[in-house]
Amino acid sequence: LKIIQKEVLDGLLLSYPQTMNIVTQVFVKKYIESFQLDKALNIIFSFIDSCNEFLQLRKPWEKSCKNKPWVLGESIRAIKEISILLSPFMPETSEKISKIFKTNKIKKSEPLFKKI
Numbered sequence: 001l002k003i004i005q006k007e008v009l010d011g012l013l014l015s016y017p018q019t020m021n022i023v024t025q026v027f028v029k030k031y032i033e034s035f036q037l038d039k040a041l042n043i044i045f046s047f048i049d050s051c052n053e054f055l056q057l058r059k060p061w062e063k064s065c066k067n068k069p070w071v072l073g074e075s076i077r078a079i080k081e082i083s084i085l086l087s088p089f090m091p092e093t094s095e096k097i098s099k100i101f102k103t104n105k106i107k108k109s110e111p112l113f114k115k116i
Helices: 006-015 017-033 037-058 068-086 091-100
Strands: none
Touching: 017 037, 017 068, 037 068, 068 091
């Protein structure tokens, strides 16, 4: 994250979500290959935070949301990407997410994590 400031990463996601996916993939791969797993996870969770901010700003649940199909499509693509990025760290959870988003029709599913 020192190379690319968080503001730049957030700006990329908010303007160009697919570009952010590519940037995230490159850094996560680099860090995993060099066994810097903590840095890989930091990049992934920064991406997750940015996706959350993207949704909060766009508010697809409100009727006034502009480009709702695009916002939802980008969000679904981001969730699929997060599932792939987390697979080395959380393989079972990643598999559950992949199954949920496998088809074009998203169905309600069980929570990924049980309450303790």
